[in-house]
Amino acid sequence: MDELTVAQQQQLQHKLSILKEELQLLLTESVASSQTVDLDQPIGRLSRMDALQQQAMAKANRAGHQQRLILVESALLAIKQERYGECRRCEEPIGYPRLNARPESPFCLDCQQQSEKIN
Numbered sequence: 259m260d261e262l263t264v265a266q267q268q269q270l271q272h273k274l275s276i277l278k279e280e281l282q283l284l285l286t287e288s289v290a291s292s293q294t295v296d297l298d299q300p301i302g303r304l305s306r307m308d309a310l311q312q313q314a315m316a317k318a319n320r321a322g323h324q325q326r327l328i329l330v331e332s333a334l335l336a337i338k339q340e341r342y343g344e345c346r347r348c349e350e351p352i353g354y355p356r357l358n359a360r361p362e363s364p365f366c367l368d369c370q371q372q373s374e375k376i377n
């Protein structure tokens with residue numbers, strides 16, 4: 259894989275800062291919406307199960323957003339430290355196509371697939 263050009267890195271940095279704002283917004287909103295589900299309300303068994311399910315989904319979404327935000331923030335830090343676009347594991351360039359699809363990727367495709375096999 260080729261290393262990023264200056265223009266590509268700038269474009270990805272821009273994407274990352276937008277992504278960071280979006281995730282922060284989503285996390286703020288999900289705090290507000292999870293507080294509106296009051297399980298002590300007499301709402302019947304089925305709707306109570308719905309509410310619980312929704313709450314569990316919101317919680318899972320939230321965990322996913324939080325995890326992604328951490329990756330986005332560390333990618334932004336990597337740009338500052340001039341090591342963005344480099345795989346954290348094998349230190350090879352991750353490559354623009356992959357970063358364009360997921361700018362917060364800390365690993366190249368090979369290393370990502372290997373770590374998914376282990377888990």
Ligand SMILES: [Zn+2]
Nearest residue numbers: 345348366369
């Ligand atoms: Zn790698």
